Amino acid sequence: MTAAMILLALVTAERLGELWLARRNTAALMKQGAIEMAPQHYTLIVILHALWLVGLWVLGWDQPVHTGWLAMFLLLQVLRLWVLATLGPRWTTRIIVLSGQPLVTSGPYRWLTHPNYVVVVGEIAVLPLCLGLPWFALVFSLANAAILAIRIKAENAALANLRNL
Numbered sequence: 715m716t717a718a719m720i721l722l723a724l725v726t727a728e729r730l731g732e733l734w735l736a737r738r739n740t741a742a743l744m745k746q747g748a749i750e751m752a753p754q755h756y757t758l759i760v761i762l763h764a765l766w767l768v769g770l771w772v773l774g775w776d777q778p779v780h781t782g783w784l785a786m787f788l789l790l791q792v793l794r795l796w797v798l799a800t801l802g803p804r805w806t807t808r809i810i811v812l813s814g815q816p817l818v819t820s821g822p823y824r825w826l827t828h829p830n831y832v833v834v835v836g837e838i839a840v841l842p843l844c845l846g847l848p849w850f851a852l853v854f855s856l857a858n859a860a861i862l863a864i865r866i867k868a869e870n871a872a873l874a875n876l877r878n879l
Contacts, residue, residue: 716775716776716777717778717779718774718775718776718777718778718779718845719775719776721779721784721841721844721845722767722770722771722774722775725767725770725841726767726771728791729763729767732807733807735798735805736805736806736807736808739803739804739805739806739810740806740807740808740810742803743803743804743806743810743812744810746812747812747813748810748811748812748813749810749811750808750809750810751809751810751811751868751869751871751872751875752809752868752869752871752872753808753809755861755864755865755868756807756808758861758864759807759861759865762854762857762858762861765854766838766854769850769854770841770842770845770847770850773845773847773850774842774845774846774847774850777845777846777847778845778846779844779845780843780844780845780846783840783843783844784844786836786840787836787837787840787841787844790833790836790837790840793822793829793832793833793836794830794833794837796821796822796829797821797822797829797830797833799821800818800820800821800822800823801818804818805830809865809868809869809872811872811873811875817873827870828866828869831862831865831866834858834862835855835858835859835862838851838854838855838858839851839854839855842854
């Protein structure tokens with residue numbers, strides 16, 4: 715088993731774990747009366763991330779792992795864990811709003827409006843660079859930027875609407 719295969723297996727397991735956690739949190743929030751906002755673009759996000767991960771497996775499984783980029787990727791994972799810990803049961807992959815709950819302003823949210831997206835932008839670029847795939851990083855970063863433009867606009871509208879409730 716190559717170092718790239720181990721890295722990709724760990725990232726795949728992380729993503730599957732996150733999907734499980736997101737579904738669990740979404741279901742719990744919905745039971746509390748939360749609603750999903752702007753679900754139309756969610757399928758695009760799922761497709762992008764699935765193609766990104768499959769593409770990395772196809773093109774990168776036998777590539778050497780560049781330690782400098784790996785260190786950056788691991789730093790992004792620390793930020794990811796900080797975001798997850800800060801949001802706790804409110805973290806999900808969808809835009810879910812629960813009326814009456816204050817916006818999270820602790821942890822990385824003290825400095826960034828959308829720290830989770832900082833992590834995602836970084837991961838989409840950095841993991842392919844770990845595997846020596848700069849063109850792959852560029853293509854998926856551009857596609858991710860287009861989808862995140864839609865997503866962040868929708869999330870900001872949902873949060874503004876929540877503030878007005």
